[in-house]
Amino acid sequence: MKINIQHNHFQLACSGVSYWEEQKTLLVADVHLGKISHFRKYGSAVPQTAVQTNFDRLDQAVVQFQPLKIIFLGDLFHSALNAEWNLFENWFQNQKAEVILIAGNHDIIAPWHYEKLGVKVFQELHIDDFRLTHHPEEKQGSFNICGHIHPGYRLVGLAKQHLKLKCFFRSRNQLILPAFGEFTGAFLMKPEAEDQVFVCAKAEVIRVN
Incomplete structure (x- = not known):
């Protein structure tokens, strides 16, 4: 699905990522790396193979869109450092694109860990007439x-x-991306008349309202 926002073109993928064509940038929200390992640590019956799933899906998105820049819109990691940090380091070393993190409420890992790798960390980012944040924050x-x-x-x-x-979920001045990560859940939205909803089906993104 391709949509137009302020004369810019965004491709919406069923994985939950969005590709910003003019900026050659891949946008990814709420990966929550480490959440599966956290669940397993406290006894949840989540298979170990699920840990690799997020990285495989990220790789697929990178191969599909070939971005020059990857921007994570917060909650890249679910909590403190665990074994999945090593997997992230390995994944990052294979990236040709610039990687940026906009810090979210779950991003409690010290920024120097990211900066040591070469990941730039911001609280928010302004690109032309767009404001990229973790929390929804509409501003005139x-x-x-x-x-x-x-x-x-x-x-139904x-x-x-x-x-x-x-x-x-697109409203007049905002686009909210779905959570990319596995086992992250979803909050049911209640769109107003002018809002647009694009659901992520198995093989395509479909506008439903």
């Missing part, structure tokens, strides 16, 4: 692209069956 004069909410949408069938899917 700029279009906000963010994450944090983990937006989702419930589809004629036989009263339900399907909850993560989604991109």
Whole structure:
């Protein structure tokens, strides 16, 4: 799915990433690396193989879009350092693109760990008329692209069956990206008349309202 925002073009992928064509930039929100390891540490029955899933999906997005820049819109890591940091280091070393993190509320790992690798860390980032943040923060004069909410949408069938899917949620001055990470859940959105919802189906992104 390709959408136009302020004369810029964004591709929305079913993985939850968005590719900003004019900036050759891949936008990714709420990966929550380390969350699976955290669950396993405290006894949750999550398979060890799930740890690699986020990195495999990131690699697929990079191969698909070939970005010059990758911007994580906060909550790249779920909590403190654990074994998944080593996997992130290995993943980062294979990236040709510049990597930027906009710090989120879960990003409690000291910034120097990222800076040592070469990852730039910001609280927010302004690019032309766009303001990139972790929390949704609309401000007059700029279009906000963010994450944090983990937006989702419930589809209801004629036989009263339900399907909850993560989604991109666009309002007048804001685009909220879905959570990229595995086992992150989704918050059901309630769109107003002018809002746009793009659900992430298995093979494509579909506008539903």
